Amino acid sequence: MRIGTLKTSYAADEALFDTALQRGLLVALLVAAVVFPFVASPYWLFLACLCAINVASATGLNLLTGYTGLVSLGQAAFMSVGAYTVAVLEIRLGTPFALNLLIGAGLAAAIGILVGIPSLRVKGLYLAIATIAASVILHFLFSHWTLTGEARGLSMPPARLFGIAIDQPFSLYWLIMPVTMLMVLGAANLLRTRIGRAFIAVRDRDISAEVLGIPLLRTKLTSFAISSFYAGLAGGLWAYFFRVVTPESFPLDNSIFYLAAIIVGGMGTILGGILGAVFMTLVPELLKFGANWLTPIYPDALSALAPVRTIVFGALIVGFLIFEPRGLVEIWVRIRRFFHLWPFRT
Amino acid sequence: MDALFLAEVMLAGIGSGALYALTGVAFVLIYKATRVVNLAIGEILMLGGYAFLGFAAGLGLPAIAALVLAVVTGGLLGWLVERSLIRPMLGESPISVFMVTIGLGSILVGLVQLGWGADPLRLPEFMPATPVFIGDAYLAPKVAVGFVAAAVVIAAFLALFRFSRSGVALKATAGDQGAAYSVGIDVPRVFSAAWILACATAAGAGVLVGAIGGISPTMGVFGLSVLVVVIIGGLDSIAGALVGGLLIGLVEALAGAFLGGEYKLVVTFTLLLLLLMVRPYGLFGTHEIERL
């Protein structure tokens, strides 16, 4: 039970994790993250890496859509920019992976800014369609350019650190998880500065924000840049993870997936992006378990899996928007509130 | 390239453009009445195709009966969707509502796959097979039929809006929902009617599109081109959907003929992007004035 908080400095009041309980939880989580690869099977490590990549990308989209209020259906396309850049650099130049990741993310950010330019004049659906247009154009470019392997795509060597190949779920985990954590931390940091406040201001009332000294275009472009930077970085990690990048690797459906993830998780909260991405990554796996259990009773269970998965995906989006528009995060808040006052009830 | 070939290509483009326009009109109808951007329009169109298949091949009904029933199914779906998904979202941000329609699209794809499988299927032949020649230029008979059907339906719509009371109600609702309500227009009924009409139209278009190219759960991507059409025409303009539809049909046909089929989508979307820079609210769309 927590009665009240006494803070002795503004810095303490502004810390990301401001209570002992939260800090304890954080330490526990970190320890769990460190221990996990030693106890989990490769399959669970694989899923953990996939979740982490999706969290990284969803967090980026959350900055753009959840915090700045600009809907993008191009997150997967920005990821493909990062992934292709990493693949090309790795194959052609063999530069260190950290550099490749940064260049990929930087390029994605540059393209993000370009795509964001119409956001000065159009918003809402018009902007979303502009991002679809950008996705289509990028897809066309990648599938017809010899540098990116045309329709065939690129297969690339693994990342290397001190001559050791990072090609196993175990080693990849140590590449992907820390990068994702830093990205999430960066996003949380960003949101407690002037830039984060400007994002929210643009989302809530863009016109008034301008009169209050917030340049609209620059703020929107910053948001596009950082969000596509995140996408590019996530895409780069994806490339190192799968080591093959094809034009089909990042379809429009994936962009919808990330949008769905932040809706289900809770738009405009960092925790929401994390919860949503993890949840949406695990749901298909869960359904797969279900189908496997059902197979002995109902032999067609496995073939019904894909349609059911598609239906569940749609139903989650619709269900959350209608019944729980603030997403999983709201459920989490309720749980926390419950324990907050525990054992007393309100 | 000779002139005859060019003429044939353009005819084919206008033919498929008519179907874009028809679906675009359905889209605009919903937008005008309810301010909802319905991204599931392509999936509703797909469902129309499957419904036709179900009635015609499954139940063995004659084509015309199956067509009517497919359209009715579309209308029922529209009613159901408006009542159960759209109305609860009234007053929510447009982005939320538009995500609801994305979710709906996903559900429809899943349901169709559950029922009919993921394979592409063909509709039973019900259109004339005699080639149509306009001058010396060849036009695929199905495309010609599709064009005529689309033209008739769109003309009927235009007449309906211009000359009937429901048209007036729709216009009033589109202009200002509150004001429409206060002058005694049953706004919820206009909402329902718009969804029913639009989804029925989309389902009908689905039968035509399916007859030309076959049906599959992924045929909802047709909706992507329709989206381009209405963005170019302006979300709230029926005339815009018409012009946009024919324009995109033509552009796609010309790009397909002279650059190659793989260029179709990229050319239309590039065009779209350029247009958004110059005319952000489409050729005929209304620009909403921002207020502090």
Next chain:
Amino acid sequence: MTAFEPNRRRIIAGTAAAAGAMAFGFGRASAQAGAPIVLGGSIPLTGVFAFAGIGIHAGIQDYLKILNDGGGIKGRPVKYVAEDTAYKVDASVAAFNKINSQEKVSLYYGDSTGFAKTINSELDRRGTMIMAGASFATELNDPKKYPLQFMAGPDYTEMFGILLRYIAKEKPGARVAFVYSDTEFGRDPIVLGEALAKELKLAVVEKIVTPPGSVDVSTEVLKLRRANPDFTIFHGYVLAPIPEFITQAKQMGMRSAFMGTFWTMDNSTVQRMGDAAEGFMGVMPYRYYYDRDGSAPMLDRIRQMRPDYQSTGYLQGFVTAMLLTEAAKRTLDAGKDLTGPNLKAGLNSIKDFDTGGLFGVPISIPGNSVPVGRIYRFDAKAKQMQPASDWIKL
């Protein structure tokens, strides 16, 4: 909000429980003598390739049943562990990792070219299994780059080779058009196919690319009509938009013959083309389910097990399982361990092998493919594909 919420909590609790169980609960099966040999599979039971995946799934299961009923391989049963992939590369990789974390896999079925390429370095690194699959991509037909993979038939370029050879024989100097989808699958044999056509003194008069999932092909047909080919080869499709192409072309009075490659050649697929199916030809490495010319004891077994028509996907899965397990059998016969290189060596020792009549001729696998096939033509009266040529061996 109220009714939905407890449900969701339960789901979340369920997830956590399952996660815990999976993380700590997996035992690792060790390979002892008599222990089952595992054939893993990333199978597209759903998604755009489901029509084939379902057949493949059944085919593999049926062959393994026959094999296991007959005592397995040297007394060891073959266990089939499959996961659905929806024909998506990342899902295929996930399935691969999952199956490999649970079982000691020696044989694997992969579902797509993308997956075959992605997983290749992993196969090499593990060195514990060989893989075949649904992809007949030309690139995979390279034992140097893909030492642990193979395909149970000709690669796509070889399919083109068989078709073109047939054309060159039927009508020397014929005009040929290629129509293919703008996908990796579609583009695969085009460049080499064109070169081969030139070698065979055939004129490639038009190459038409269509976007994937294209519904309206009116303009493309117009182009085809201008080119006026004697033969048109479709590749990179399953069904749509082939029938529409053919229908419109016929309506325009074109006289071209139309041909397809393996994944288009299933009887039900061709039948679904409707009127357009008449005379449709294509290359097929296996006998059809209903094919009764010559002796084919294995087909008889299949017809016994399954009285209804079985798809080409089924045959492909069946044959692939047969070749995979044959490799394992030969490896064990030679007294070697079931490692990837040993299995591949076992596979490559297959020479003039009788597949029980599934392939029309005895086959050899010197490299990564089985370059054998024959041209079949659809007979609308019989509603069946009928042989139009002898077996062609490249």
Next chain:
Amino acid sequence: MRLAGRDPILEVERVELRFGGVKALSQVSFSVPEGSITAVIGPNGAGKTSLFNTISGFYRPQAGTIRFAGETLDGVAAPERAARGLARTFQNIALFRGMTVLDNIKLGRHAHMRTNLLDALVYWGRARREEMELRAEVEERIIDFLEIQHIRHAAVGTLAYGLQKRVELARALAMRPRILMLDEPVAGMNREETEDMARFILDVKEEWGTTILMVEHDMGMVMDISDHVVVLNFGQVIASGEPRAVQSDEAVIAAYLGAGDVGEIARRIRADAA
């Protein structure tokens, strides 16, 4: 501190603003002396808010010039005007519902902060230092001053109307205003809240030395605290000067009345002011 009524800090010269064919402002000219409280009054639809929006840079006038601290604002975008010290509040409160009171106030400082994207991501060094300085200043100078300590972590949406107005004022103060433009600061407030707000406005002028330009309907408050009054009607300045002088201006009275009993309206205005 300069005496009121000396150098003008804001000069509006012959400003014309049209929407289509409708003239919102025509030939509007007046100036605001530095350190003064200047009120713009006028009947509904007189163009007061349009004037504010033009000064803020949200509308671009068809003709005329606005000068601020001696420099022209022609072609200067709204955010840049804010950076130069033009701060304002809004008639229909424009607080950001997604942020706490504290963040809303901090937002006002945006244009004066230097933290860039990289600093922000790392939140180490400059970003942290700047944020902490801002927090301290906001707490000590603004929150204490406006007596809103108790709500600093509240979501703005949950606050009472009067408090929301006060938070808006706090945000405007965080903008380091050289001129503070208040659009109907006491509209919809009860007597007590109005008096509080009037006191805050006077204190801002006295303690911060900030020039104040306000639009207000509450004649009593206008007459009480303004040094200078500008009267708009149909987009034109019909009078300006000391409150007392304006109060008895016939044109003003007529404008408020339309066509009617001039004596009656004059009495009402005086009664309000009393």
